[in-house]
Amino acid sequence: MASSDPILRLEGVVKKFGGFTALHGVDLEIREGEFFTIVGPSGSGKSTMIRLLVGMDEITDGAIWLRDQRIEAMPANLRPTCMVFQSLALFPHMSVGQNIEFPLKLRKTDPKTRKERALELLDLLRLPRDYYDKRVSQCSGGEKQRVALARALAFDPEILFFDEPLSALDYRLRKTLEKELKDLHQRTGKTFVYITHSLEEAMVMSDRIAIMKAGRFEQIAVADEIYGNPVSRFVAEFMGEVNLFEVTFADGKTLQGPGLTVKAGLKRKGLPSGGKGLLMVRPEFIRFCAQDETPDYQIKGRLLAEYALGSRIQYEVETAEGKILTVEKLRQDRANSVEIGSDVLLGFDAASTHLIGDS
Structure with a gap:
């Protein structure tokens, strides 16, 4: 379980490459023992951020503060950190x-101690001990991923940084390793800082998620908070399928x-009288x-x-104003009576909406 105390703290961090500013005065606190994930589109600054944190x-x-030390x-x-690369x-x-x-050899640890630690890490990563003598070139993609994690843990780092380590794997293996990484985090108690462009990875594994946009953090919160109560149109749309209605407040209510x-x-x-905003409702509501x-x-x-998405069915509906809305249902709740091309009436309740003061 993550501590409430920060292990890593950024104060006004700026990173420039010539005339281009990649990070704009970023402030951040990462709590000791938490699984913290930074997500954002390409060019948002997330990889730059992790390279600064790891010292590259x-x-x-x-x-940048590690506890009370700059x-x-x-x-x-x-x-006292280590990086797992893509x-x-x-x-x-x-x-x-x-x-x-290898990292223990660099520290001139004696061979007997090195081997004992390597075997312990094979156990931790749930690889057979006889893999100790197996060539890495003979390992599968998932096995190589576990070996890379074991090598990172051999450093006994306080913080592990991950730069999109699962992006090159096939979907099924990626989903398996997402769960294994979350389990490994819980078993080791280490602080994990994870970079990904995959919203699914972030939602499955993280204690908190930070959404980056153009070198700044747009929102930092737990997954449910960001999904259900995004602070902006950008976050709402980045966090998956969403329906946004441009609204005004006639009398402030x-x-x-x-x-x-x-x-x-x-x-x-909501907003002041005459104010404009966005009424958000997710497709499942x-x-x-x-x-x-x-x-x-x-x-x-x-x-x-109508699109079949495995366990879900997704519908596209065009309003009279030309707006395209998305509706999602579980397969067992499929709207069998609704035909393509037919007129439909959609409804949703206020409790399932979120108002964004962002037109």
Whole structure:
């Protein structure tokens, strides 16, 4: 379980490459023992961030603290941290055991102790002990991933950094290793800082998620908070399929939006009178309604398409105003009575919506 005390702290960190600013005065606290994931689109600054944290690049301005010690000027090899790369960077000509022992050999640990530690780590990563003498080139993708993790743990680092380590793996293996990484985090109690472009990875594994945009953190929170209560259009759309309605507040309490019918008497706190915002509802909270139903919000449309997504069914609906809405149902809740091209009435309730003050 993560401590409430920060192990790593950034204060006003700036990183410039010539005239380009990759990070804009970033502040961040990572708690000891937590699984902290940074996600964002390409070019958002997440890889730059982790290179600074691990000591591979120098910051332009600001400070990085490890507990009560400033470390931004400390060389990477002197920091109590370790990095697991996307490429894994294993030595193909070495055995599994030699790869795991490599950091211990650099520290001039005696051979007997090195081997004992390597075997302990094979146990921890749930690899057979006879893999100690197996060539890395003979290992599968998942096995190589575990060897890379064992080698990183051989350093006994306080913080492990991960730079998209699962992105090159096939989907099924990736899902397996997501769960194994989360389990490994719980068993070791180490602080994990993880970089990914995959929202699914972040949601499965993380204690907290940080969303990056253009060199800044847009929102930092637990997964459910970011998914259900995003602070901006960018976060709402980045966190998966979403329906956003541009709305205004007629009197500071009553919402109005194109094509949106609001239940009589429904009030909600929001923006000042005349203020504009976005009413967000995720696809799973919208339902097909009968004419006599009275949800808090209704909107008419025409069913354009239906897609089978494994356990879910996704529908695309076009409103009279030309807006495309997405509806999702579990397969067992499939709307069998709704035909492609037919007129439909959609509804959703206020409790399932979130208001973003961002037009």
